[in-house]
Amino acid sequence: MFRTKNAKKVLGLNERYLEYIRPFNLRSAIKIADDKVLTKKILNKHKIPTPSKIAIIKNRWELSQFDFDTLPKSFVIKPVHGVRGGGVEIFYNRDENGNWIKSDSSRHSVESIKHHIRDILDGKFSLFNQPDIVLIEERVRQHKNLKPYSFRGAADVRVIVFNKIPVMSYVRFPTKESEGKANLDRGAIGAGIDMAIGKTTNAIIGKATPIQKHPDNKLALSGIKIPYWDKILRYAIEASKVSGLGFVAVDFLIDQDKGPLIVELNARPGLSIQLANDDGLRWRLKKASGIKVKTTEKGVRLAKDLFGGEIEEEIETLSGKELIGIYEKVTLTGLNGKSVEVLAKIDTGAYRTSIDENLMRELGYGDIIDYFNSFKYPIFKTMEEAKSVTKKRDELIKEGKIKEHPQIIARSIVKSGNGITLRPIVSIKIKLSDVQFDTNVTIIDRSHLSYKMIIGRADLKNFIIDVTKS
Amino acid sequence: MDVIWNILLDAGVTEIDSIKQTFLLLMMLPIVSTLVGFSRHLLGLKTINTYAPLIIPFAIYEIGTEGVSTKPDIENSIKLGVVLFLIVFITTGAIYYWVLKPLRMHYIPKTTLIVTAVSISVIASMIYGTLIDEYGLIYVNFFTLVMMIILCEGFFAVFARKNFKYAFYISLQTLIISILSFLIISAKPLHELIFNYPILVLIAIIGANMYIGTYKGLRLSEYWRFRSLIFRPR
Structure with missing residues (x-):
């Protein structure tokens, strides 16, 4: 089929698979991304921060041995193979009677939490109800700069890395409509990010509708500064290196004290990020390919130089040149x-x-x-x-x-x-x-x-x- | 192809015409499969699974040749095919959302309950058909019915994984692709082509699949999805 000049910039599903997923993501590497526990293990081994693991409960016997008094005041319970965020429960405090409190102020005894964990083990939240594993993690306390834009849940920053160069990024804000879930299909907001300065540029809500102001509080969605931007780019590159995924989407939550924490790696990055950035991914991937990226620092620099907003015009002349210092x-x-x-x-x-x-x-x-x-x-x-x-x-x-x-x-x-x-x-x-x-x-x-x-x-x-x- | 028929005749095989029909359908299988690949990778249509758009055209074809042998016309076959498709889809949806969704059950027993409901629903429809003087369904061959009823597994999987709206749209796309495929496999000129130039048809199938298999361009649906990026002055 013909490709107009603009169409040449856009990445489609056919090309994503044939040119990027197939050649750059080996099956063994994809396995890492598909297993949240394994992802965490590998990232931590290489000192890349993730929300810290409190416990893993594999079956009812392990549940019976588990001492709930070792749990901190706030934590998150997740089914490892959960579907679309089902079964995730966030507890943020504990009262004097030993009950944990959820964000909607409801109180839960150890017995009711055990009941929830048994539900997960039995596969209540997994696809087709296969038995599942329970992951208990620390609760990420969202960075204050992103709080005003996130309804109930937490904003999720995604960076797509190819050839050790971050090529595109966006942040997803949960809304009232998406019921606190950072999922575009459900009506969350996706805002594209300028790679050079880490500020949002353009935004969409739902799958493709352009939007300028947050529907819940009318705050402008452009120019939002993503905290720890350089660290995010660095960790994204490192995660791609250690997981062996040459083409990967790295998802972060940003903690007030600990900074960016990687929550998930995705070996099949979705294509909506192009709409949120109002720009195609294809030309960026082409530009990023073939460059030798020896160090993480160089990857960060290239991401900023090649895909930062202001110098987009100069990219033609930059191409094929090596970046050196003094x-x-x-x-x-x-x-x-x-x-x-x-x-x-x-x-x-x-x-x-x-x-x-x-x-x-x-x-x-x-x-x-x-x-x-x-x-x-x-x-x-x-x-x-x-x-x-x-x-x-x-x-x-x-x-x-x-x-x-x-x-x-x-x-x-x-x-x-x-x-x-x-x-x-x-x-x-x-x-x-x-x-x-x-x-x-x-x-x-x-x-x-x-x-x-x-x-x-x-x-x-x-x-x-x-x-x-x- | 005459060489083949002669070999069979020499071997004492009778009813060459019915064997010819089988050969024809077997050659149609890769053609339909190619069409499904074309719809997915070039047009960007989605189907509930790979099995459904392959089997439905043949089920509809079978309805036309076997079932109501008194008037085997294309229009009637499509009508019956669509009716069966809808019976399966609606029954699966109703049972899943109204009864099974809240229940915690293993996958196979859950599917079995759905198959049960769909079978009963098909029997009921046959009986109802005779009451309103529509004798189409009751003459449909058993295996054709099985093929259609098995579709419920595909519907169930999509209902469970996604939502009703999504399931509805991809079922509709599956049905459209299936009907188009049926129309193509019913076309007499194609039958002639297969009988006269089978090698040519095989080469065309291989060529088309090599092209579809390595096609990296945007799908037609993606021109729509990314229209804001593609169709604007820069």
């Missing part, structure tokens, strides 16, 4: 085949890259340096003087009176603290941020300087420099 490790491969790793300074004030003389000797350029130095050019006082000597040398070479070393490509006039000198330019193989290329560099004595190498503009065409990166 100081980068560079691998040099010399004439003698030796490789040396060196910390280089990125210097956009310089045109050409230059490398320290002693370092170049190590890399097998000693002969060339000695040959060039044998001409014993002095330290010049003025540029004119240097230029005239260069010109003279070029003429001598042309006339065949002196021979240039075959490895020396050209000479460059270098102005430094010591004065103006003439230095040789040679070719060398360098590797910067995983990009390998041959380039021409000036050999200079940098023994008195902190960096043995500076990288100039000539070699930075394929990179983007982020001054905040260290």
Whole structure:
């Protein structure tokens, strides 16, 4: 079928399965996402926070052994295989008679809670009533910034991560209509989030109806700041890494004290997030694919740079470029085949890259340096003087009176603290941020300087420099 | 195909015509299956399960050729097919929502109760039909009835997993796909094509499925779902 320009930006079910779920989510990884207890175990093992587990009750015998007095004042009971939030009970306090209190102020004795747990074990809330397992968790106390927008329940922030880069995100607010459930089908609100700043942009209610103000209290739904945004992005990437799900939706609740906690991983992310963001997922996934993301920090930076709202226009020019900081490790491969790793300074004030003389000797350029130095050019006082000597040398070479070393490509006039000198330019193989290329560099004595190498503009065409990166 | 008929004749098989009919239907099976794949992946229609849209067209076809042999016309077959479909759907819905939903029971006994209700409902409809001089249902072949009654399991699963509104819409879509498939398998030119060029038909089926199976574009229904993103000036 034809695809118009706008249609090209949108991800459909066919492509989601064939291009993203099938190749990037192995069955073994999907198993992790489908099991809430296993998800929690793996995330906690890697120090990624989730609501902490208080207990798991697998059967009636375990229930009979369970001491309810070990429970804290507030906790949540969940069926592990529950359908659409059924059977979830939230207790937020305990009165002097030992009864627990729910958010609707009803009081429940240990006996009535046991009864509820037996119902879950018997499969009252699972699909087709298969026997189920009970998970008792700490209650997440929702962050105060999100409270005004969430009717009874808690807002749920979802981040879709692909290739270790968060590509799209939205927050779901429960409403009166959705009866406190953060479920769009039931009439909850979905608000898209600007990846760069973590603020809501656009919102829908139900499956697709655009909305500007919260129906329950008329608060504006754009510009809501999601607390701990950077942490959310980081944890989302980490969760994708440790679960092995290359294409995953990570759901968070945000606790007032503990910050973002992962409640669920979803190996088959829904597509409504596109409507909430008023933007397609397809072009973002295409943009995110193929980029090498070595660290979580880089993933966060790419998410902000590539999918942040303000710089959307510049994305075409950003594509295919590597992001680097001011100081980068560079691998040099010399004439003698030796490789040396060196910390280089990125210097956009310089045109050409230059490398320290002693370092170049190590890399097998000693002969060339000695040959060039044998001409014993002095330290010049003025540029004119240097230029005239260069010109003279070029003429001598042309006339065949002196021979240039075959490895020396050209000479460059270098102005430094010591004065103006003439230095040789040679070719060398360098590797910067995983990009390998041959380039021409000036050999200079940098023994008195902190960096043995500076990288100039000539070699930075394929990179983007982020001054905040260290 | 004549080669096959000759082999069968030489082997002493009689009633070649009825065997021809069976061969034809067997060749129709992948064609209907292709149509279901097309409806799902290119049009974006949903069906209650994969079994229903495959079996209903053949059930309707069977009603037309076997049941009311006095007047085997397409219109009557569709009418009876739809009536049976509705009897099964309505009975399943009524029993599930009014009786079984609040009960905590295992899956198979629950399904059995639904099958029981649907069978009784079909018998009642047959009797009622004779009272109002509609003799269609009573002549429907037993296996055709079984095929239709078994649909209740699919309906039940959707009622349990989703809600009535959703179940209604996808049942309607299932019925539409089934009727279209029935119309296609009843088309005489297609029968000729299968008898004359069976290899060509097979190649077409394989080709079509390769295309549908690797199609990554948006479904027609998704152009509607994401219309706010797609159809607007940028």
